[in-house]
Amino acid sequence: MAFFLETLLGGLMAGMLYSLVALGFVLIFKASGVFNFAQGAMVLFAALAMARFAEWVPLYLGITNLIVANLLAFVGAGMVMFVVAWVIERLVLRHLVNQEGATLLMATLGITYFLEGLGQTVFGNNIYKIDIGMPKDPVMILESTFEGGILINKEDFYAAIIAAALVALLSVFFQKTATGRALRAVADDHQAAQSIGIPLNRIWVIVWCVAGVVALVAGMIWGSKLGVQFSLTTVALRALPVVILGGLTSVPGAIVGGLIIGVGEKLSEVFLGPYVGGGIEIWFAYVLALGFLLIRPQGLFGEKIIDRV
Amino acid sequence: MFYRENGQFKTTYRADQQIFPIAQDRIAMFVMLAIGFVAVPALASEYMFRAILIPFLIFSLAAVGVNILVGYCGQISLGSGAFMAVGAYAAYNFFVRIDGMPLLVALILGGVCAMLFGILFGLPSLRVKGLYLAVATLAAQFFADWMFLRIQWFTNNSPSGSVSVSNLQVFGLSLESPLAKYLFCLMLLAVIALLAKNLVRGAVGREWMAIRDMDVAAAVIGIRPMYAKLSAFAVSSFIVGVAGALWAFIYLGAWEPAAFSVDQSFRLLFMVIIGGMGSIMGSFFGAAFIVVLPIFLSQFLPAVAGIFGIEISTAGVSHAELMVFGGLIVWFLIVEPHGLARLWSIGKQKLRLWPFPH
Numbered sequence: 001m002a003f004f005l006e007t008l009l010g011g012l013m014a015g016m017l018y019s020l021v022a023l024g025f026v027l028i029f030k031a032s033g034v035f036n037f038a039q040g041a042m043v044l045f046a047a048l049a050m051a052r053f054a055e056w057v058p059l060y061l062g063i064t065n066l067i068v069a070n071l072l073a074f075v076g077a078g079m080v081m082f083v084v085a086w087v088i089e090r091l092v093l094r095h096l097v098n099q100e101g102a103t104l105l106m107a108t109l110g111i112t113y114f115l116e117g118l119g120q121t122v123f124g125n126n127i128y129k130i131d132i133g134m135p136k137d138p139v140m141i142l143e144s145t146f147e148g149g150i151l152i153n154k155e156d157f158y159a160a161i162i163a164a165a166l167v168a169l170l171s172v173f174f175q176k177t178a179t180g181r182a183l184r185a186v187a188d189d190h191q192a193a194q195s196i197g198i199p200l201n202r203i204w205v206i207v208w209c210v211a212g213v214v215a216l217v218a219g220m221i222w223g224s225k226l227g228v229q230f231s232l233t234t235v236a237l238r239a240l241p242v243v244i245l246g247g248l249t250s251v252p253g254a255i256v257g258g259l260i261i262g263v264g265e266k267l268s269e270v271f272l273g274p275y276v277g278g279g280i281e282i283w284f285a286y287v288l289a290l291g292f293l294l295i296r297p298q299g300l301f302g303e304k305i306i307d308r309v
Numbered sequence: 310m311f312y313r314e315n316g317q318f319k320t321t322y323r324a325d326q327q328i329f330p331i332a333q334d335r336i337a338m339f340v341m342l343a344i345g346f347v348a349v350p351a352l353a354s355e356y357m358f359r360a361i362l363i364p365f366l367i368f369s370l371a372a373v374g375v376n377i378l379v380g381y382c383g384q385i386s387l388g389s390g391a392f393m394a395v396g397a398y399a400a401y402n403f404f405v406r407i408d409g410m411p412l413l414v415a416l417i418l419g420g421v422c423a424m425l426f427g428i429l430f431g432l433p434s435l436r437v438k439g440l441y442l443a444v445a446t447l448a449a450q451f452f453a454d455w456m457f458l459r460i461q462w463f464t465n466n467s468p469s470g471s472v473s474v475s476n477l478q479v480f481g482l483s484l485e486s487p488l489a490k491y492l493f494c495l496m497l498l499a500v501i502a503l504l505a506k507n508l509v510r511g512a513v514g515r516e517w518m519a520i521r522d523m524d525v526a527a528a529v530i531g532i533r534p535m536y537a538k539l540s541a542f543a544v545s546s547f548i549v550g551v552a553g554a555l556w557a558f559i560y561l562g563a564w565e566p567a568a569f570s571v572d573q574s575f576r577l578l579f580m581v582i583i584g585g586m587g588s589i590m591g592s593f594f595g596a597a598f599i600v601v602l603p604i605f606l607s608q609f610l611p612a613v614a615g616i617f618g619i620e621i622s623t624a625g626v627s628h629a630e631l632m633v634f635g636g637l638i639v640w641f642l643i644v645e646p647h648g649l650a651r652l653w654s655i656g657k658q659k660l661r662l663w664p665f666p667h
Contacts, residue, residue, distance in 0.1 A: 035440050095643040101440060102385055106582045107642045109575060113635030117628040125624055237447070237571070244444045277459040286448035290433055293445060297437045305438065307525040 015262020
């Protein structure tokens with residue numbers, strides 16, 4: 001029982017991290033109808049920027065305080081992501097208004113290649129580490145309830161808390177601020193939003209910036225867990241089932257989907273994996289998402305797709 | 310002046326329904342075939358065969374398959390790499406486990422296995438649409454990756470799924486020289502492309518296109534969505550499976566599951582979109598573009614850097630390649646979102662009026 005709970009908790013925390021990446025997909029899809037395959041590359045790019053800035057700040061500015069240096073690096077990387085978002089909107093999206101979904105998807109794949117190349121050219125292609133001072137030692141909880149207690153990873157725990165905080169922040173931003181309201185208006189109907197004077201292009205820049213910052217946070221957390229390297233882009237592939245499970249247009253969906261996928265992956269790997277040879281995490285997530293899709297084709301919280309002839 | 314249909318009267322329904330109704334197109338086709346079968350073998354070097362021509366032919370075949378599914382039936386698929394893998398490994402198993410199995414039969418049986426796999430993973434398309442389906446087809450991709458890595462039976466108990474074939478023969482002729490490989494691929498491609506072209510012109514193809522344009526409306530006028538979608542998945546994954554088997558047998562010779570990773574799926578989708586969705590011709594253009602571009606870049610970039618006196622490392626070149634590749638794709642999608650096939654048909658239209666456009 002304790003072991004089961006331990007796996008469950010591990011899955012929930014891993015799920016929070018998936019939903020962090022998934023959020024980036026959802027934000028952009030909601031506001032511009034673009035399925036942004038480049039989210040993974042953005043995570044890598046942001047993490048690379050953050051890691052290198054954190055290295056360069058003490059080197060060139062002489063600031064040795066870990067917190068200040070990391071904060072400066074975070075701000076710097078955030079600014080880089082703003083520039084990336086602005087350039088993408090300016091050079092790509094603006095020219096592809098009203099194109100089919102598949103074309104837009106391919107364009108973001110092109111951006112993916114570009115960002116992967118650019119990131120590694122500018123910031124180098126070694127493995128870097130991000131040290132934001134998260135404790136790495138595991139702790140035992142609930143020792144009184146179960147024999148031996150439940151082992152959880154402190155780092156995962158803090159990461160999950162950061163993710164949850166970010167999600168809460170984004171929800172407030174979307175629901176309470178004027179910009180957030182404009183974003184939701186654009187998401188509902190581009191034309192109607194434009195006709196009441198919401199500038200579409202600026203909204204897109206804002207959304208890509210927000211997605212960039214989400215990518216930065218995701219890159220920071222994943223980077224401090226796994227190290228910043230090229231394989232960080234595959235995080236996006238891990239997050240895709242989360243997005244379609246929760247629904248492409250739903251922020252809460254990304255969270256719930258992340259939790260379901262995280263738990264499903266861990267439980268399947270631990271309890272089912274040994275029978276079929278292990279390593280089933282990645283496709284099991286997809287099959288799980290597929291199973292949910294067969295019941296609800298638009299994802300758990302997605303808008304119902306209505307076909308009119 | 311030379312390219313027009315004036316004076317070409319059609320007196321039978323047969324003549325009216327042929328693939329190329331304009332005589333000049335027919336002549337152009339025969340010239341192309343002659344170039345492919347006679348001129349290219351006489352002129353091309355061994356490097357050309359190995360690095361450019363054979364990959365181009367095989368990827369054209371795969372792109373034709375993907376185009377049937379994505380371009381004609383409108384079901385975006387990111388699982389093409391998996392269909393290639395199934396084709397390759399199934400053909401391998403037939404080839405190795407059964408003594409005296411002819412290569413051609415093994416390839417086709419590989420295609421049949423890929424077809425069954427494709428139908429299985431096409432089933433969700435009956436319920437799930439659009440981008441959700443695209444992501445769902447990734448399930449096929451990752452499942453295949455895992456299957457050939459972990460289930461030893463499929464790879465004849467070789468560790469890590471790496472297998473190899475040798476001593477390939479067709480009707481007693483050895484397939485060792487690049488020229489023989491090239492001709493073999495070309496023949497298969499010509500036959501399958503002709504079949505595919507005829508399929509998409511026929512009743513099945515029209516059903517696919519109706520489903521693509523609006524599936525509810527198609528169902529209303531009496532097209533069975535299940536039959537149409539699954540037949541598209543079947544035909545597409547058969548062709549892609551054969552292409553995968555060719556890629557493994559003819560081009561690679563020895564391969565492992567990573568040869569058919571998700572990148573391969575993306576590349577195939579790129580070919581279809583850059584070449585032109587819903588066009589057999591476009592598949593060839595797209596394949597040429599995607600196959601030749603990286604080779605061109607890897608030769609061209611160091612040369613350019615050399616002119617400016619910059620030394621770039623190998624890693625630098627590969628990163629720059631990625632950037633240029635991605636940038637070109639985006640640029641291309643912006644300039645001509647309907648693909649190279651659209652440029653081709655615009656060119657043909659212009660040519661009909663040339664030199665008196667008014």
